[in-house]
Amino acid sequence: MQSGVFLGSVFSTLKKRYFWISLLFWLAMVAPAQAALILRVAVQDGASQIKVGSSTKAAIRDGSGRNLGELSANSSQSAQLRSGTVAIGRWAANQVWIEPTGNGYVWIGDRWYRGRTLLVPQKGGLTAINYVDIEQYLYSVLGAEMSGNWPQEALKAQAVAARSYAIHQRLKSETDLYDVDSTQYSQVYKGLQTESSGTYSAVDATAGQVLAYNGQIILAAFHSASGGHTENVEDVWTEPLPYLRAVPDFDQGAPVYQWKENFSRAQISNRISGVGNVISMKPERTTAHGSVLKMKVVGDGGSRVMTGADLRRVLNLRSTRFTVIPQYAGGGNPRNSGQAPTGFQVAGKGFGHAVGMSQWGAYNLARQGYGYQQILLHYYRGATLARIAVQ
Numbered sequence: 001m002q003s004g005v006f007l008g009s010v011f012s013t014l015k016k017r018y019f020w021i022s023l024l025f026w027l028a029m030v031a032p033a034q035a036a037l038i039l040r041v042a043v044q045d046g047a048s049q050i051k052v053g054s055s056t057k058a059a060i061r062d063g064s065g066r067n068l069g070e071l072s073a074n075s076s077q078s079a080q081l082r083s084g085t086v087a088i089g090r091w092a093a094n095q096v097w098i099e100p101t102g103n104g105y106v107w108i109g110d111r112w113y114r115g116r117t118l119l120v121p122q123k124g125g126l127t128a129i130n131y132v133d134i135e136q137y138l139y140s141v142l143g144a145e146m147s148g149n150w151p152q153e154a155l156k157a158q159a160v161a162a163r164s165y166a167i168h169q170r171l172k173s174e175t176d177l178y179d180v181d182s183t184q185y186s187q188v189y190k191g192l193q194t195e196s197s198g199t200y201s202a203v204d205a206t207a208g209q210v211l212a213y214n215g216q217i218i219l220a221a222f223h224s225a226s227g228g229h230t231e232n233v234e235d236v237w238t239e240p241l242p243y244l245r246a247v248p249d250f251d252q253g254a255p256v257y258q259w260k261e262n263f264s265r266a267q268i269s270n271r272i273s274g275v276g277n278v279i280s281m282k283p284e285r286t287t288a289h290g291s292v293l294k295m296k297v298v299g300d301g302g303s304r305v306m307t308g309a310d311l312r313r314v315l316n317l318r319s320t321r322f323t324v325i326p327q328y329a330g331g332g333n334p335r336n337s338g339q340a341p342t343g344f345q346v347a348g349k350g351f352g353h354a355v356g357m358s359q360w361g362a363y364n365l366a367r368q369g370y371g372y373q374q375i376l377l378h379y380y381r382g383a384t385l386a387r388i389a390v391q
Contacts, residue, residue: 036133037388038115039166041189042178043108043130046123049080052088055112056104060088063095071098076107079119081126086119095120105192106130113191114139120177129178130191138162138203139195144188145222146359148196154362155202156372160385161357162187164210164220167388171217211376212386213243220380221356225251227258227321227349229289230379236291236320236355244355245381246289250368254360256351259318262327264343269299271314276301279340281324291321291354300340315346322348356380 044050053076060068068091071077079088079096086096098106098117105112108128115132141162142148142155165187170179180186211218219241221233226249233244251257263271269278276299284305285293292308308320326341357379365375373385 036135037167038131039134039137039170039180040118040178041130041132041137042127042181043113043117043189043191044126044128045181046125046127047109048125049078050119050126050128051076051107051109052079052098052117052119052128053077053107054098054100054104055107056100056102058098058100058104058106060091061097061099062093063097065097068093068096073104079126079128081121081124084121086121086126088119108191111191111193122177127177130182134163134166135203135207137166137189139199140189140191140193141166141187142199142202143194143196144190146363148194148198150198150363151366152198152202152205153366153370153372153375154359155198156206157357157362157366157375158222158359159202159206160209160211160372160376161220161222161380163206163208164217165222167210168217168219206372208388210386210388211243211380211383213380213383217386218243218380218383221353222359222379223350223352223354223356224358225249225254225256225350225352225360226289226354226358227251227319229354230356230358231287231289231291231354233355235287235293236353243380243383246287247378247381249358249361250364251350251358251360253364256318256360257349259348259351261315261317261346261348262343263315263346265341268315268344272297272299272304272306272311274302274304275299277340278344280326281344283323289321289354290323290349291319293320295324317346317348318351319348319354321350321354322346 054071056073058071060071062068077088079086082092085092085094088096096119100106105114106117108117113130114136115130118129120127138159142158146155146158166180173179182189211220229249230247232246234240272278275297278297278299280298281295283292283295294305294307295311296305312320325345327343327345329342362375
């Protein structure tokens, strides 16, 4: 069954005048059409066992909806994979639903969540999928990705970006089981733990609002801080997108605006394989704003060219916007003496991939009095604000 989603676009001016037009989209619903847009979030994936429970009495059903039994309120059970089925206590089925009664919450792993839970065998273990109203999902995401104490206009901008990202991923999901996971690879989601009055206010104030470009909900990527300037998306990933363009950031003063990491020669050599003891690291290609695309690493046993993303991963850096400074014994810089460095200092800027909205930039802009619409349309160039309604 299909569900209609209507978008009313908002065009922002510096004078804060907005004009609405109507657009029409269709979303393929996994569940029957209803007033709420339900998101499927993989909370645990391929686990050997998962603790599940409910704050109220909960029905246990199989994948076809047949009633298997009942969980009592505020109790938990350990779900396990048994002979290819999901086993909870004396019950077993190919798939198992945990459905709280009333306005109950579900317990998954180590915390409470809204909605209901589907347990399925996957990856040699169990995957727990939280089916939750997207607006209630965002109550948690905002507190996990920002802080409920941040300025409301920054939180509203995050709410619209996160809602857009979730729906975009829902439409593009490569698996039939879930739309997003609960980690930073999608959006951080921690259930009731990160909800607060600040996140409730921001989500409710922007209910149903998304970002669109040419009649499509955009990939509203965001990151913590860029270090002064965001990046064009094709310089970081692959596909160029007209709304993810490099723009000046306003993240000055953020805790991650600038940072340094120090490595001994042995530490960095142990993390970078195939070159022996590292002697030098020199960028071969960077973006216009200083992010490393490729760097040549030379050692006493060979050399290799690594991507900035790979170096960020193996060195556990905050971003790919960095320079490497060799360190020498006694603090000198014997450039022509042939002396090998004793270590390397990595001086960087920003935290994250630097594509799309900067969260610390949004924070600073909100504190300067800018509205969430202006913040969003600065970081997502040419996009328009839109409203969805599920029927």
